[in-house]
Amino acid sequence: MPVAKSASDFLSFFSTPDWSMIGNVQIWTLALTIALVASLESLLSIEAVDDLDPYQRVTPTNRELKAQGVGNLLSGLIGGIPVTSVIVRSSANVNSGAKTKMSTIYHGIFLLLSVAFIPVVLNLIPKACLAAILIFTGYKLAKPSLFKAFYKKGWDVFLPFVITIAAILATDLLKGVILGIIVGLFFSFRSNFRKAVFVVNDDTRYLFRLRKDVSFLNKAIIKRKLEEVPENAHVIIDTKRADYIDRDVVETIEDFTLHAPLKNIKVDLYTSGFVDHGFSYKVLANNNDDASLQRNYEEVIESVLHGNNNNNAKNKN
DSSP states (O other): OOOOSSHHHHHTTOOOOOGGGTTOHHHHHHHHHHHHHHHHHHHHHHHHHHHHOTTOOOOOHHHHHHHHHHHHHHHHHTTOOOOOOOHHHHHHHHHTTOOSTHHHHHHHHHHHHHHHHOHHHHHTSOHHHHHHHHHHHHHHHSOHHHHHHHHHTOHHHHHHHHHHHHHHHHSOHHHHHHHHHHHHHHHHHHHHHHHSEEEEEETTEEEEEEOEEEOGGGHHHHHHHHHTOOTTOEEEEEOTTEEEEOHHHHHHHHHHHHHGGGGTOEEEEEOOSSOOOOOOOEEEOTTSSSEEEOOSOHHHHHHHHHHHHHHHHHHHO
């Protein structure tokens, strides 16, 4: 750390940017990389500090990133390096009993005063001591009990956690976090794929329940399960809990409803009154309690309606 013998020497440490390099592509590439890494590090630190906070408060991430951007902009204008939220100083504040944002301001003031007035003392601190502090802080944040807790939550949670840590150690923070996000998205998509379709049966009664987001990837399993329904069965297709149903899946259900009578299969389709999943036609059943689906040409619909009118006429007679 440079040591200033006077106030003028201390002010000489500040410098202004070289604006002639503003058109350099390498500068912009480096700036974008630093911005991404700094933002990721700040978000990760915020997540860790929120867990350490005894009051379990939630830090506004947008406000934190905006403040970091303004701070880095001003720091660059006076020759400083980029700043980020750092877990070591943040955890030190929490462990010291800090409760408000003033702890961060006081922290920054004390750092500035220390660099300005006692740089000689700071230079006497062995780097091994700083490394020990970092290792101890890292151990507290990733202690074995944390790994056990993630392991008990299941492989869908444990594997992305371990892979992210291994990727960060093997490469760098940016690449490791990106790989962790990809792995996390894979397991999230895999979990949603499995839970989107629920099928259960009791003898000849079958329940097909669609939940969350039913994508085109679920079409094959839905079609296979529907075709496995035996003759003379009763099928209930419940889509009330589905937020989204892909058009291919809708057509698969409609096609099954059309040819189900050939196997003497009764089909009841329950849809949500709040979400339109795109089913083509709904014709009321004879008991007026359920709705049977018909997806066909207009003449078929007209024949069904005509048949109902004839039945009404017979009842009047």
